[in-house]
Amino acid sequence: MVRWKATIAYDGTHFSGWQVQPGKRTVQGELEKGLTKLHKGKNKKVVASGRTDAHVHARGQVVHFDSGLQIAGDRWPWAFASVLPPDMQVLSAVPVSDDFHARHDAKAKEYRYFLRVGPEHDLFQRHYVYHAYKNTFDHASVQRSLQLLVGTHDFSAFCASNTPVQNKVRTLDCATYMHIAENAWCFRLQGNGFLYNMVRIIVGTAIDIGLRRLNVEDMGRILQSRDRREAGKTAPGHGLYLWKVYYAP
Amino acid sequence: MVRWKATIAYDGTHFSGWQVQPGKRTVQGELEKGLTKLHKGKNKKVVASGRTDAHVHARGQVVHFDSGLQIAGDRWPWAFASVLPPDMQVLSAVPVSDDFHARHDAKAKEYRYFLRVGPEHDLFQRHYVYHAYKNTFDHASVQRSLQLLVGTHDFSAFCASNTPVQNKVRTLDCATYMHIAENAWCFRLQGNGFLYNMVRIIVGTAIDIGLRRLNVEDMGRILQSRDRREAGKTAPGHGLYLWKVYYAP
Known part of the structure; x- marks a missing residue:
């Protein structure tokens, strides 16, 4: 299992903000759905540097997640591109130490x-x-x-x-x-x-x-x-x- | 009845092009719907300089239409703003001669x-x-x-x-x-x-x-x-x- 730090961008127009809310389309929700799909249905979670509100955009939001997949850093954006909607994007991903935390360490x-x-x-x-x-x-x-x-x-x-x-x-x-x-x-x-x-x-x-x-x-x-x-x-x-x-x- | 020449802009992203098509959201359709609303339900038509395709944008499309409403040229953009969706906009309107034709005269x-x-x-x-x-x-x-x-x-x-x-x-x-x-x-x-x-x-x-x-x-x-x-x-x-x-x- 490796911890990854990923930088992501999103167009906030059609999102009800970052955080998962029942019945709403959120950035966290779509990102976790995509990540879960990459892990063959195994439930995956992501942690962001902080929340953003409805309609707020991001050019450089940072998240962390753990994965056992053998994907090189420069391939993660491509892997995500195949499972994410067009209004969000993983720009880069780098492996980090197991105790890295996107929110606490910002x-x-x-x-x-x-x-x-x-x-x-x-x-x-x-x-x-x-x-x-x-x-x-x-x-x-x-x-x-x-x-x-x-x-x-x-x-x-x-x-x-x-x-x-x-x-x-x-x-x-x-x-x-x-x-x-x-x-x-x-x-x-x-x-x-x-x-x-x-x-x-x-x-x-x-x-x-x-x-x-x-x-x-x-x-x-x-x-x-x-x-x-x-x-x-x-x-x-x-x-x-x-x-x-x-x-x- | 006065003939008006109006310059319009639209974001083509969510339009199936200019021309009215049954069951599709088109620029002409929305514009005529708005104009009809301004005329208390009296069916109104517009003629453009030419069609544009699905997803194509306009910064300066030109249309003509006839109206008996007493609206000054510089007020038309405001009148339209109250009845048009946010992805289209009337930028300006000027009165023209009765034989002006947005397509033929371009x-x-x-x-x-x-x-x-x-x-x-x-x-x-x-x-x-x-x-x-x-x-x-x-x-x-x-x-x-x-x-x-x-x-x-x-x-x-x-x-x-x-x-x-x-x-x-x-x-x-x-x-x-x-x-x-x-x-x-x-x-x-x-x-x-x-x-x-x-x-x-x-x-x-x-x-x-x-x-x-x-x-x-x-x-x-x-x-x-x-x-x-x-x-x-x-x-x-x-x-x-x-x-x-x-x-x-």
Whole structure:
């Protein structure tokens, strides 16, 4: 039996998120179904670095699983391709030590959130980019506001209020906002851990700043408040991508 | 009653092409259904510049329709948005003379075809870009081969063999192949008219040249042959976009 660490991508559009739920199509469910098929029906489980919500995409989710199959690392993507639906994909797989754990061992994660700003809708982006239908948007203030979040803070204000987690202190290593194409902008957030909905609440609040419903300084005030009600709306899932998960080398 | 010329976009992924077919979801069908709804159930018809096949997209398809509704040009997109599914969109509408005809009056059309070249699959592009899974691809030869098609020719070799059209002479004004991003290339073909599957057969043949199954000079030989069997495969519909339709000013 070998433990494998696999990097996977998925288009979240037609998934009810990562975690198995009865009667729903989930990424974990489809991945375990495919893996079970490769193992001739023997029930297989996978463990991810963390959950993602409905409609959230992944370019670099990481999972681990155990297998007795004699498949070389570079053949796993091909093996999976034969049993997985077209909206998910195993990008790579490497053998790891038996005690590797995709969630416990994750040191940091990078999320990206794609935003379109402008009055014209682009239907080809409807599942992949969040659209703010505005002509005027204060991009510079969005950029500056994010800097107020970098560092180690109690991020309670940016955490869904129904979360059971006690310790809401996290370290955000990087929070940038880049112009990537005409009308297209990208948030990039990297940190040692993210609370439930944290990226989407930060983005929702930053969008309020872009729309001048809030000022740059409000971002700091909201962080200090530790009160979810002070922050902006949770931005929709379809603009969000789990981009990369970092492990100790 | 006013005749309207409307420019529309659609994501062809979940459509069985433009034309109404019993039991199938088509762009024309959805558009007429929406228009009929706006007219309180009074049956409405639309005429397009031409058909598109299953999975083929449009950024600038043009249609005409007649309406007695008092809707200003810049309000039509909003009116349609309330009755159309999210994978199609009316971009603009202008009033035209009663004898305007979207198909008969079209002077030229531009198609674009998006190609990804390289061993790595990108699942987010699976419905929007055709993927040639190769490391080596002779882009320069593709570019040169297209130049042999520019001008007025009998394009029988690049027309689906079951087409009833007699006169297969068309003028191709422009045929270019551009590198647009990492691993991403775009064919752009503009002409006064296109035969059935003409763009997709030209692209399929050009891809054979890129893969070195054919030489640059073969493109000229195939054109001269006027024989569909000499050309390459019809490239898949999902890489193709009806980009723009030109009318006399």
